[in-house]
Amino acid sequence: MCGLLISLRPTGTLSYAELAVALDYLHHRGPDGTGIQAWRRDASGLLKRARNGSACHLFMGHKRLSIIDLSDAGSQPMGSADEQFSIVLNGEIYNYKELRLRLSKIGYKFTSNTDTEVLLRAWQEWGKNCLQYLVGMYAFCIADFKRNILYAVRDPYGIKPFFMMRESNTLTLSSEIAPLLRVKKTSPKISAQLAFDFIRWGLTEHQESTLIRGIDRLKPGHITEFDLLDGSITRVEKFVKPNLTHQGNQSYTDAVDQFRHIFLESVRLHLRTDVPLGFTLSGGLDSSSIVCAARHLEPDLRIDTFSYIPAKRGLSEETWIDIVNKQVNAHPHKLDFSPSSPSIPLPQLASNQGEPFASTSIWAQAEIFNAAHASGMKVMIDGQGGDEALGGYIQHCSAYMADLVSHLRLSQAASLADRLCGKDAIPLSLLLQLTAQDMLPASLITIVRKIIRRDVVPIWIKQSALNDFHIAPGLPYREVKAKNYFRNRFCDMIERANLPDLLRYQDRNAMAVSIEARVPFLSPPVLGFTGNLPPAFLLNEDRGTKAILKDAMAGIVPDEILSRRDKKGFQAPEEDWIFAFIKILEAYSPGNAIFDLVDREHFLKILSSTGFTHNYHSSIWRVISLASWIDWVTDMSGQIAELTR
Template sequence: MCGISGGYWRSPPVQLKQQMNESLLAMRRRGPDHRSFELISQITGTVVLGHTRLSIIDLTASAQQPMYSADLRYALVFNGEIYNYLELREELVGIGAIFRTNSDTEVLLQAWQRWGLQALNRLKGMFAFVVYDRQEQTLTCVRDAFGIKPFFYAIKESHFCFASELAAITPLMAERASLNWQRAYDYLVHGEYDFGEDCFVEGVRTLMPGHLLTVDLNSGRASEPEAWWRPSIVQTADISFAEASERLRDLFLDSVRLHLRSDVPLGAALSGGVDSSAIVCAMRYLEPDANIHTFSYIARGSLVSEEAWVDKVNGHVGASPNKIVVSAQELLADLPDLIAAQGEPFGSTSIYAQYRVFQEAKAKGITVTLEGQGADELHGGYIGYPGQRMRSMLDEASVLQAWRFLTEWSQWPGRNRLEGLKRLVGEFSHGRVHDMLRAANGMQSSPDWIRADVLREGGVRLGYPGIHGALNVRGRRLMCALASSVSQRGLLGLLRHGDRNSMRFSVESRVPFLTTDMADFMFSLPEHYLVSPSGETKHLLRASLRGIVPDEVLYRRDKVGFATPEQQWLVGMADVVRPWLKTDLGLPFLDQSKLLAQFEEVVAGRRPYSWQVWRWINFALWYRNLL
C-alpha cells in the first residue's frame, strides 16, 4: 500500500522538485517505508513519477518505485495490491517473462507490458496506478473497479497532475486551492458527498471506479475517462438457489484466501455484524491454526453496542480480541487529526470509531486488516431496498406480490409499512417532485441559513443531486440500485473513509467482498435471491455462509455497525462547538448567524437533533484548514 503523485509539465516550474517533495510529504503515512520521485525529460516537457511505500509484499529495496520494465519502455507507480499476483506471475513466466523481484508491482508492470489494457480484467485487487509509455509518449491512469484506492487529478493548459490525496495534489497545482460551491451545497444541505467526478476543491477531479484516462504527451491533452469495467445487471444466471449458494461460497472463500497473502502481520476489523463476522470466520475456516487478531469499536453502555455479538464471534474462532471504547473527550482531542486525515468532509462521527480501530491495530503491530465493506452493496443489505424491490414486482404487474412483500418486509425490526410505501413512492418521483416530497419530510433544498440567490448566481444547482446516467431497467430495479451504489454513490464514500483512516496509521485495509468476479455473479441472479420474499436481506449470502458463521450471528435481525452516540457527544460539546460555528468563514452563501441560531435550538431541545449538526461542524473545521 502506498501513495502516488506526479504528472506532466510542458514547461516545468523551477520549484517542481520542491512541489513534489511537499506532495510526497503530505502522503508520508501512506508510505512510511520509502519515498522518492523521478523526473523524466521529454522533448515536449517533463514527466514526474513519485511514490511513497508501505511495504506489504516483497519488503526488499528491489520492489521500490517508480519501477521500470527491462527495456525501459515502461515506468510504473502503483498504489494497492494485486492479490492473484502469484497466479499471474506463473502465467507470465510461462510465456517468457523474467522477474527481478518477488513483488506484485513487477507482476502488474509485466502484465501491462504483455497484455496492455487486457491485463485489467485479469487483476484481482485494489489499485490506482499510472504507466508511462516512452514509445507511445503517453501516461495511462487507471483506478480499480470499485474505487477502493483513490485517484485525484487536475488538468490545466500547461500541465496534468495526479495524486492519491487532495493534500498531495494541491502542491502540484498552479493556483491556490478554492472551494467547490456545488459540492459544499450538496453536502451541507442534502448530506451528499463522494459521488461524481468533482470533489470539494475546485478544479480537482476523481477518476471514477473502473475507469482510466490517457494523457498524450505530444499534445499535452488528456482523454475523457472511459470505463474498463462496469457492473452489468442483465439476468444471465440460470441456476437454482442452492447452486447459487455453493457458487457464492466458493467465490467468497477464494477471495478471502487471496486477501490473506501478506509478508507482514494481519488482523481483522470486527463490528459484530454478518459481513465482518463472515470475514473473521472465513479466516479461521481457511487457516485453522492462525493467530487471528480482531479489532472492534464498542459503544459500551449504549443501546447501539455490538459487544455481545463481537464476543460471540471471537469466542467461536478463538481470536485475540482488541476492544476500543471511546469518549466525547477523545473525539474532541482527535477531531483536527481525523478531519485532516479524511481530506474532505464526511458523514458522521461513526468515522471516528473506525479511525480508532485502525489506530489500535497499528499500536498492536498489525499492518494489514480485512473488513466486510461492500457486502451490503453486492448482496442487497441495509434494509433490503423495499422501494426498488416492489417496483420490480409492479413492473411485472405483480401488485399482490408487491403487497405481500411489503407486509412481510415490515415485520422486521426497525421497519414499518409506511416507511416501505414512502420508499416506493420515492421510486416514482424525480426532479422537482422528488424535492417536494423531501420537503414534506422536513428536508429543505433552501434552508434559511443558505443564501439561495447567491448560490444560483454562482451557478450552483439547487435541489437534491441526482445521479447522471443512473440505470433504469424494468424488473431489475433492485439491481439498478445496487449497481449505482457500487459505482456511483454510496460505496465510494465508505471506501474513502476506510482508506483515509487506515492510511493515517499506515495500515492496509482489505475488502474481500469487493471482487469483479463476485459482483458479476451477484448482479446476474434473480432479485429474490438477494432479498427474499419475506424481506430478508443478504438472503443468498447468509445461505452460502452456513457452517462457516454461527447461525445465531448469521440470522440476526438487527445491525448497528460502527454507530456512535453522536447526539450525546456533540450536544455535550456545545461550549466547544459554538466558537467553531461562530468563526467567520467568509462564504457569501452561508448565513452563519442563522445556522448558529438553529444549533442553539438543538442544544436547548427546541429543535430535533439532525445529521446536519455534524455537517456544520465538519465543514467549518475542514474549510478553515483549506483557507
C-alpha cells in the same frame, strides 16, 4: 498500499524540489520507502531520464508501504528493462501469484516477488487488456515512452483514490488532495453548491468534481490516457470488468454453492500478506462472515479483531461480537471514544480525510484503525461493501418491492413486506414510502419532496448565500428510472449514492496510520456474481436480506449471527455529543468561509436548543466537519479558502 504523485509539464520545467516536498505529504501512505524518478526532454523532444534533483518535465514519485516482498526489490517507480515503461502503483493485486505463473510460462523472468512487477510484466504482454485479469484494488500510472502516453488507471469500484489537477500547463496526479494544494499556484476556491450539497445531503463523491475547483477525481473503472508531449487527455475509456459466471437458469441451491466458493476464494486471496493483519468486527453479518471464513480457511491463523463498543447500550453490538470472537478463538480489541476526549483530534481527522465527512461514525472508525496500528497491524480486513454487493439496504428492499408491484406480483410483495417488517424489523411505513418513491417519475418526486418538506433549506442557511452563489437546494442528482428498479438501485448504490463515500472514509482513516484496508466483498468475482443474480436470491420472504450469504455461510458463521433480526450498523451516539459540538464550533473563526453560507449566530442558537431529530443532528455535524476541513485547506495551501459559484 502506497502514495503516488505524478506531474507533467510539457512546456517549461517542473521544480523537482517542490514536488519532492509535496510528496512528503503522502508519507503516512508509505513510510517504508521513497522513490522518485524524473525525465527531461532532449533536443529532439523525447523524454529521457534526468538526474534526480534537477528540473524536469515528468516527475513520478512513490511512497511505499511494504506489504508483499519487503525487500528493496519492490521499490518504485519500477521500469522495464528496455526502458519503454515505468510504473507506480498504489494498491494490491491479490491474484499476482496466479498471474506470475501464467506469465512465467510465456517466458517472462522476475527479479522480485512483488505484485507490482507482475502488473508491469502483464502490461508489457497484454497492454490494457491485462486489466480484465486483475483481482485487486489499485490506482496506478504507467508511462509508455515509446508511444508517448501516460496511462492513469483506477480499479473498477474506486477502492483506491486518484485525483487530478490541471493548472496552467501542468498536469498533476495524486493519491490525496494535500500534495495538490501544496503545489497549487492560485488560492483554493470551494464550490458553494457542493458545500451546500454536503451540508444538506451528506454527499461528496457523487460526481467527479471535488469541493475544490480544479481538482477532480479520476473515474473508477476507467483508463485515462494523457499525451506525454502536450499533456492533453487523449482518451478516457471504461475497461471491461471480469464477466460473471452466473447463468440465468441456475437454481438457488447451485447459486449458494457457487457463491460460497467465490466468497471463500476472495477471502483467501485477501489473506495474502507478509506483514501482520487484523480484522474489523462489528458483530454484523458481513464482518462476521469474513472473520469466520478466515478461520475456516486458516485453522492456525492468529485472528486479531478490533471493535467499537459505544457506551450507549442501544447502539452496542458487543453481545454479537463476543459470539464471533469465541467461535474463532480471536484476540479481541474493544474500544469506545468521545469527541470531548478523542485520541485523534478533529483538526487532525479533517487533515487525514482530506475532504469533509458526513457523520461521527467516521471518527469512531478512525479510532479503530488507530488502535489497530498501536497493536502492530499493517493490514486490516473489513466488511465494507457487503450491503452493496448483497442488497442489504432498505433501499434495495423497496426497489425489489417496486419490481414486484410493477409486475403485479402482489402476493409475493405482501409476503416479502411481512418478512422484512416483521423478522427484519424494517418500519412498514418507511418501506412503503420508499417503494412508492421508486415508482414515481423523477418530476413527481420533486413535487412530493416539497409537499413533505424534504427539500426545505435549513433555517440557518443564509438566503442571501443561495442567491449570491446561485445554489440549487434540491437533491443534486435524480435517480435514473428504469423498468428494473432493483438493478437500477443496485448499480446506483455502488457507483454514486453510497459506496464511494464509505470507501473514501475507510481509505483515509486506514492510511493515516499506515494501514492497508482490504475489502473482500468488493472483488470483481464477488460483485460480478451477485450483480447478475435474480433479486430473489439476495432478498426473499424466507431469509430476508442477504439471503444467499446467510445460506452460504451456514456451518461457518454462528447461527445466532445468521438469524439476527436487527441491523444497527456502525453508529456513534451523535445526539449525546451535542454540547461537545457546540464547543468545537465556537472555536472556529467568524472568518471561516463556512459562515458565508451558514448564519453563525443563528446556528449556535439552534444548536443550544433541544428537540433535534436524528437527521438534523447529521446536518449539524456536517457544518462542523466542513468548517474544520476549510480551515485545513487554508493551512495546507497557505492561502485563504473562499466560496465561489
